[in-house]
Amino acid sequence: MSRICLYYKREAEGDRWLVGDRYIRHLARRLVRGKSRLSGIEKVFANLCLGLDKLGIKYYINLPFNQLHESDFVGVLGAGKGCLNGYRKSNSIVAGIGLMTHPSEWSTLCKDYPIVKYLQHSEWANNIYKPYFGDRCQIWAVGIDTETWQNQQTIMKTTDFLIYDKIMWNYDIKSKQILRPIRELLNDKGLTFKELRYGSYNPQDYKNILSSCRSMIFLCEHESQGLAYQECLSSDVPILAWDQGEYLDPNRFKWGDPYIRATSVPYWSNRCGIKFQNINEFPNKLEEFLDNLSSQYFAPRDYILNNLTLEKCAKNYLDILLNI
Structure with missing residues (x-):
């Protein structure tokens, strides 16, 4: 048999x-x-x-x-x-x-x-x-384990954004170019946020913080799948995602592949959130995101239930x- x-x-x-x-x-x-x-x-x-x-x-x-x-x-x-x-x-x-x-x-x-x-x-x-x-x-x-990662409806959403920081390459430079301006803009607009750095938390920490946040800003150069952002979507938390478009692993030159198109959110629909390519796009994309959020346009958990259970x-x- x-x-x-x-x-x-x-x-x-x-x-x-x-x-x-x-x-x-x-x-x-x-x-x-x-x-x-x-x-x-x-x-x-x-x-x-x-x-x-x-x-x-x-x-x-x-x-x-x-x-x-x-x-x-x-x-x-x-x-x-x-x-x-x-x-x-x-x-x-x-x-x-x-x-x-x-x-x-x-x-x-x-x-x-x-x-x-x-x-x-x-x-x-x-x-x-x-x-x-x-x-x-x-x-x-x-x-994605949709039973573990679901909307905690009994917990009040007290924070506007979770900034999920998974910047992988040239961190000191990229954090100044991307992360710092995002923090400054959120502060200027009176939007509250918490932060998590990839690799520095356990799943329960992530789950607890997600449950208190209305949205997430996802910062990663590229993902072949991206379980963490999909767990966020499964929790019915929409995402404003940095999607710069290239594979940036420094080893790509050694491998003979200097330019490879890539994405940070390979499984995605417009109901999951909004993407921005660079920090210059971020202010306008943030406004669009907030408008869609207030109109309850986003339905990220539905995407996971339809595609990635x-x-x-x-x-x-x-x-x-x-x-x-």
């Missing part, structure tokens, strides 16, 4: 200074930071499993490769080449999200293993992989897996 066999393996951490110090460093991080947060790719895997659970689909996680049957379906997420070490089966594999940052880092993947599909979350990211993996490339978005996205993954 065929089984659904899913794999998620993180890149093994190596010793840095002394033999075995990777274990000491891991313990130290746990003591200082508390329980570690899920990384983006870990959350993708967790939400996929939650979706399959909701569909009542049985699956196996990280079954030893030598225990695979010929009829089993295999899906592999992870980070780095180590996630497929020891795989010597003929079973076709649906790979991705996240085995590499750029396909040039593992251009022989589909020769090394029987990969029949390589998944990326959105169109712009998928376009990066097509020159390397061709027709194997396919788009798949993971679902756990069940819908897990079903999409299952369709890809079972049709290979």
Whole structure:
């Protein structure tokens, strides 16, 4: 009988200074930071499993490769080449999200293993992989937990905006060019705001702050999917999003891709909010946003419920897996 066999393996951490110090460093991080947060790719895997659970689909996680049957379906997420070490089966594999940052880092993947599909979350990211993996490339978005992320109607909205700061590159410069003028304009208009910096909070902090904010300003250069902003939409909080339009990872020059079109909000409709390309556009877009907000035009949760629930996205993954 065929089984659904899913794999998620993180890149093994190596010793840095002394033999075995990777274990000491891991313990130290746990003591200082508390329980570690899920990384983006870990959350993708967790939400996929939650979706399959909701569909009542049985699956196996990280079954030893030598225990695979010929009829089993295999899906592999992870980070780095180590996630497929020891795989010597003929079973076709649906790979991705996240085995590499750029396909040039593992251009022989589909020769090394029987990969029949390589998944990326959105169109712009998928376009990066097509020159390397061709027709194997396919788009798949993971679902959002709409039960956890929903409108907290019993909590009063006391703050106009949450500024979600996920500026990734040239932070000192970009924060002066983008973040500082936004703060100043909001203050000038008497609009209240709170701020969160990506990587410095836990999910409950984010959920609590969102529940008290009427809207969010999302500052990130680009997202292949963008779970945090979609959790905001699921919470029925509309977004004013910086969408500057290019992939700005400095490694793009090393990869030979100096110009790549990209977006910070790959899953979006006009009912989710409004986008601005640069700080010069921001004042007018802010006024337009506030007008739409006061007229109750926005319906961001509806977009997530129609497109990105756990069940819908897990079903999409299952369709890809079972049709290979």
